[in-house]
Amino acid sequence: MGFLIGFFLRSGIHSRRTVWMTVLALMPVFCGLGLWLAKPLLEEQGVVLSALFPQVSFFLFLHFLLPILSVFIGTAIVADEVEDRTLPYLLVRPVPRRIIVLAKTLAGCITVGLILFVSLGLTYTVMVLDGGVSGWISSVPKLLRSGGVLLLGLMVYVPLFGFLGGTIKRPVLAGLLFAFGWENTVAFFPGNVKLFTVIHYLHVLFPSLQQTRAGDIKSQLFRIVLPARQISPASAVLVLLLMFAVFIGLLAVLLYIKEYRLEQG
Amino acid sequence: MNIEVRNLSKWYGQVIGVNNLTFTIGPGVTGFLGPNGAGKTTLLRLLTGQLKPSKGELTIGGEAVWSNHEILRSVGYCPELDAFWNYLTGWEFVFSLMRMHGFSRGEARGRTEKAIRTMDMEEAQGKRIGGYSKGMRQRIKMAQALAHDPEVFFLDEPLNGMDPLGRRSTIELIKRWGREGKTVVVSSHILHEVEEMTDTILLINHGRLLAEGNIYEVRRLIDTHPLQVTIRCDNVNVLTAKLLEYEDVKSVQFDRERNQLTVETNRPDDFHHRLPKLALDNGVKIHSLWSPDENLEAVFDYLVR
Numbered sequence: 001m002g003f004l005i006g007f008f009l010r011s012g013i014h015s016r017r018t019v020w021m022t023v024l025a026l027m028p029v030f031c032g033l034g035l036w037l038a039k040p041l042l043e044e045q046g047v048v049l050s051a052l053f054p055q056v057s058f059f060l061f062l063h064f065l066l067p068i069l070s071v072f073i074g075t076a077i078v079a080d081e082v083e084d085r086t087l088p089y090l091l092v093r094p095v096p097r098r099i100i101v102l103a104k105t106l107a108g109c110i111t112v113g114l115i116l117f118v119s120l121g122l123t124y125t126v127m128v129l130d131g132g133v134s135g136w137i138s139s140v141p142k143l144l145r146s147g148g149v150l151l152l153g154l155m156v157y158v159p160l161f162g163f164l165g166g167t168i169k170r171p172v173l174a175g176l177l178f179a180f181g182w183e184n185t186v187a188f189f190p191g192n193v194k195l196f197t198v199i200h201y202l203h204v205l206f207p208s209l210q211q212t213r214a215g216d217i218k219s220q221l222f223r224i225v226l227p228a229r230q231i232s233p234a235s236a237v238l239v240l241l242l243m244f245a246v247f248i249g250l251l252a253v254l255l256y257i258k259e260y261r262l263e264q265g
Numbered sequence: 266m267n268i269e270v271r272n273l274s275k276w277y278g279q280v281i282g283v284n285n286l287t288f289t290i291g292p293g294v295t296g297f298l299g300p301n302g303a304g305k306t307t308l309l310r311l312l313t314g315q316l317k318p319s320k321g322e323l324t325i326g327g328e329a330v331w332s333n334h335e336i337l338r339s340v341g342y343c344p345e346l347d348a349f350w351n352y353l354t355g356w357e358f359v360f361s362l363m364r365m366h367g368f369s370r371g372e373a374r375g376r377t378e379k380a381i382r383t384m385d386m387e388e389a390q391g392k393r394i395g396g397y398s399k400g401m402r403q404r405i406k407m408a409q410a411l412a413h414d415p416e417v418f419f420l421d422e423p424l425n426g427m428d429p430l431g432r433r434s435t436i437e438l439i440k441r442w443g444r445e446g447k448t449v450v451v452s453s454h455i456l457h458e459v460e461e462m463t464d465t466i467l468l469i470n471h472g473r474l475l476a477e478g479n480i481y482e483v484r485r486l487i488d489t490h491p492l493q494v495t496i497r498c499d500n501v502n503v504l505t506a507k508l509l510e511y512e513d514v515k516s517v518q519f520d521r522e523r524n525q526l527t528v529e530t531n532r533p534d535d536f537h538h539r540l541p542k543l544a545l546d547n548g549v550k551i552h553s554l555w556s557p558d559e560n561l562e563a564v565f566d567y568l569v570r
Binding site: 004084085086092094095096259 | 313314332334337342344348350352361362364367409
């Protein structure tokens with residue numbers, strides 16, 4: 001299992017997909033740099049640059065990069081090996097297919113997780129370091145918590161989109177529709193329907209929202225997304241882990257029963 | 266180790282991949298012979314557990330193959346697909362697959378080195394597979410198939426793209442495995458390739474088993490199959506006139522502009538034997554000679570008629 005994860009990690013590093021995912025993930029860093037350059041203008045408006053970091057991390061990381069990168073890495077879990085026609089080498093080894101799926105999923109999560117962590121760290125540094133090293137250090141636990149929430153999100157989204165990738169045609173399109181249609185829309189609906197989204201449970205855990213709840217950020221938009229029904233962070237973690245188990249199970253079953261016809265020659 | 270196949274069928278929707286096959290393969294080398302698209306690769310994928318049978322049974326050493334990953338410890342598979350993780354070196358490719366096979370790092374290293382030596386790939390083992398020639402890629406595929414010393418081999422077009430030296434040594438290796446009592450199944454669409462490795466064949470076409478047994482029987486059928494031979498020479502008229510004197514020559518079509526004629530004969534062996542003398546005696550210089558239908562597809566069409 002450990003070897004397989006390492007093998008797929010290396011495979012991921014050599015993939016062109018990883019390169020442009022990294023480029024995409026650097027977007028918030030450039031956004032942060034842009035805001036840093038515009039700092040005098042912001043200060044004229046009474047806005048502190050470091051106070052904008054929660055919004056940037058919330059919208060760009062949780063609501064944009066996390067789902068989009070999950071769609072691209074998740075739908076490629078099996079598709080990569082099918083398209084590259086390397087699947088037969090894996091399927092004729094005495095390794096249960098569920099182990100292959102699990103290893104590839106974890107490798108995908110680690111790859112995207114690292115990309116997101118690096119980008120999150122750089123964005124944080126660009127936006128918060130200006131306030132001094134002590135301010136930077138004092139907010140590190142929040143940064144780590146944000147990273148942890150993103151990792152939990154990856155663990156749910158990647159196998160979910162992996163399952164979509166193995167079951168339907170045009171999985172990327174379907175994944176994007178799900179991520180930006182269902183998840184990003186329903187999560188902002190009032191009432192309990194948002195309980196059927198993944199992002200709702202990530203909202204419960206994401207530090208910037210907790211700040212909102214405490215009144216640190218005066219954004220009405222953040223208030224809208226507060227859970228209709230209060231869920232404890234522990235319950236949210238539990239639900240997310242349960243979702244991970246269900247989706248990884250579905251993906252393993254899929255590879256167990258599904259045959260992949262590779263073109264010859 | 267025996268391979269038992271009973272009433273095996275595989276279809277994809279309306280398309281039949283293999284159709285009601287029943288056969289037993291024992292130790293030694295067996296050739297799956299059939300034209301491209303005959304169903305050989307589908308059959309090999311069924312035999313290696315990559316595909317699930319739609320109907321029927323197949324076992325290796327008495328054990329079902331589908332969803333039984335343990336049986337794959339005894340199986341070596343060389344796929345026809347020319348596909349790799351191109352960023353890996355040849356050594357890393359074989360080593361990685363041995364690690365996936367469950368061998369410890371040290372054991373995998375030893376097996377990799379031995380397999381690479383067997384396939385004469387030591388010089389290129391440190392280069393990335395992406396930069397390999399077709400023949401080298403074929404040899405490294407063979408190395409991963411043999412590295413774990415399996416009891417059963419499934420080799421899909423193993424000589425594809427190999428240079429004459431590589432072909433010769435691979436043929437010898439396959440024959441040696443057969444002599445050692447391993448069960449080796451070699452799929453090919455080229456008759457003489459299979460002929461060099463074994464005399465036991467299964468003839469497959471359109472997913473059906475046409476014949477099972479001795480290759481010489483097939484060869485006999487092929488030798489009576491009317492064959493077209495196209496000859497380019499410097500005197501079409503003389504050669505045409507002389508060829509028509511023979512009973513086995515059914516027809517001759519000639520094209521004066523290109524200086525070529527196409528002969529249809531129902532005794533190809535006699536024809537090929539006679540032609541050089543005929544040309545020599547009549548002062549005809551033959552520039553080239555080929556048989557447009559001397560391939561398995563034409564032969565199989567003939568056999569199924």
